[in-house]
Amino acid sequence: GLQALRKGGNAVDAALATAIALTVVEPTSNGIGSDAFAIVWDGERLHGLNASGRSPEALTPERFAGLERMPAIGWDPVTVPGAVSAWVALSDRLGKLPFEELFTDAIRYARHGYLVSPITARAWAGAERRYAAFPSFADTFLPGGHAPRPGERFCSPDHASTLEQIAATHGEAFYRGPLTEKIAAHARATGGLLTEEDLGSHAAEWVRPMAQPYRDARLHEIPPNGQGLAALITLGILGHLELGRYPVDSADSVHLQVEAMKIGFAEAHRHIADPAWMEVAPEALLDAEFLAGRARTIALDRAQFPSSALPTDHGTVYLTAADASGMMVSYIQSNYMGFGSGIVIPGTGIALQNRGAGFRLEEGHPNRVAGGKRP
DSSP: OHHHHHTTOOHHHHHHHHHHHHHHHOTTTOOTBOEEEEEEEOSSOEEEEEEOOOOOTTOOGGGGTTOSSOOSSSSTTOOOOOHHHHHHHHHHHHOOSOGGGGGHHHHHHHHHOEEOOHHHHHHHHHHHHHTTTOHHHHHHHOGGGSOOOTTOEEOOHHHHHHHHHHHHTTTHHHHHSHHHHHHHHHHHHHTOOOOHHHHHTOOOEEEOOEEEEETTEEEEEOOTTSSTHHHHHHHHHHTTTTGGGSOTTOHHHHHHHHHHHHHHHHHHHHHOSOGGGOSSOGGGGGOHHHHHHHHTTOOTTOOOOOOOOOOOOOOOEEEEEEOTTSOEEEEEEEOSSTTOSSOEETTTTEEBOOGGGGOBOSTTOTTBOOTTOOO
């Protein structure tokens, strides 16, 4: 990221160069097969980007008959990876450096190696057992049959070649090229539903961030299908609870914040879904009267286990960057759970995220699993 700034790039270039490098040096949390979300202040206005992908069109609820929850590993929770589309969209609209220059350091780390940090090594070690049933995972991420130890050098030449193809084709190789073919062919050969058409139809979506005022601040979040709305609901409730009456970090202050966050998540888990399937408008969850009513359910003398009250008709890469012009970037790039699904496309270094594990199986739920849908 600093190198991007030294080359004359802006905060978007710095964030992207960092994010691309993190697919190599922190594969325990994110990768080329991740999704991404961003909010950018360009100095005058906010831009929101939702680069999460949809489930394969062929996916149906019947595939999970008899299960109580979505599987977390294997092909079933794999949705179209959106990170590469985020790199392209952000660079095209808001970046300054040539797209290919954003990949230089990441490609060097992948081809020539880097020393694995202690925190990343610890997360990596846990993956040995979790993904033991996936040979292509071991081929790519368990050199010598085990996870790299702290301080060991890890190289991934396949990862380097994939990044070179993405850089040279402005992302086309991933969604409509040779990498697309490899992903779809591996899916066909190993029981997955992801197709060339699923990948080719993906597009990152520019969105208008939602906001919630709190005292003299204003918090902005990506609208659904992202879960940032939970934080806005929480702030809206806390605005009715006069936290200033209690000492900072006192038991009462923390208790009120925890209780408000419980409600925020309860509403999020009930209502947030692909916007096309939501039963209530996202704005209804920030209605002042609704939030005031939810605040009145919180008591100082007891903890509660709230459910949604609105009637209806795991480890992640986060980074932020800023530059001298006032541009600021808030960016998430994630495999959802650690390395994600465990599905690694042979010969590419691409580990596919498992964000589809966030779907629900209950009939009638707005976030119920279906084809062509964002979890």
